[in-house]
Amino acid sequence: MKITLNNRKETFDTGPLTVSEILDRKSFRFKMLVVKLNGELIPKENYPSTPVKEGDNLDIIHLISGG
């Protein structure tokens, strides 16, 4: 499937995938994340159950300490 991940086109060999599976495949391993799917915030506990489908727009933001 093809999705937009962080404003870039991204192709996966299968689909749909859950948010957790995409985090895993793309090696996003940070503990502090904000995930938005088609503009909607996805709570952490829903990562394993939220499907990402063809054409979806997924934003994954790493939060790093420092201010």
Next chain:
Amino acid sequence: MTVFQNITSLLETKCVGIAGAGGLGSNAAAALVRSGIGHLVIADFDTVTPENINRQFYFADQQGRPKVHALQENLLRINPKIKLQPYKERVTPGNAKDFFNTCHVVVEAFDKATEKEWFANWMTQHLPHIPLIMASGIAGWGQQDVLRIQRAGNLYVCGHQKETDTTNTPMLAPRVTQVAMMQADLVLEILLKELPRIP
């Protein structure tokens, strides 16, 4: 009116929230006051320490003072007419709405990733109509090309978003200030969309 006059007369009607008055918040606030923003809401629980002076908009003789009070003093020296609402409190889900409800844009300038996370979630759920400008990844120096802005609807994230180890990669004035300026410039980008066109 010139474009500059249009900009300042628009910005003086605007309110910006600053959540945290450390390296990001204090420097972003200064740039926003210089740009002509009329009203700032600033919340921070902390006091100025000697370790802050290398990158935050405070001076050696302000050590030990609450950051919001020291910042108020410094901002009033730039513009004595600016309307400031300083809160010497930690921002929590219990008080965030009272602080930022009436702001046109909010700048997230906390220190800890855990604070950034709850605030991003909270703002997206409770004040989704207010643009939130965050910072993530501000340590280090050199290779400025790593700095970027990620835009996700009403959420904007400035910085390199790279995990760094704080012992070997400290926070230094140029990059911290640079990211604070990216945040301040995004505030202008959002607010100046309303700028009237010159005929």
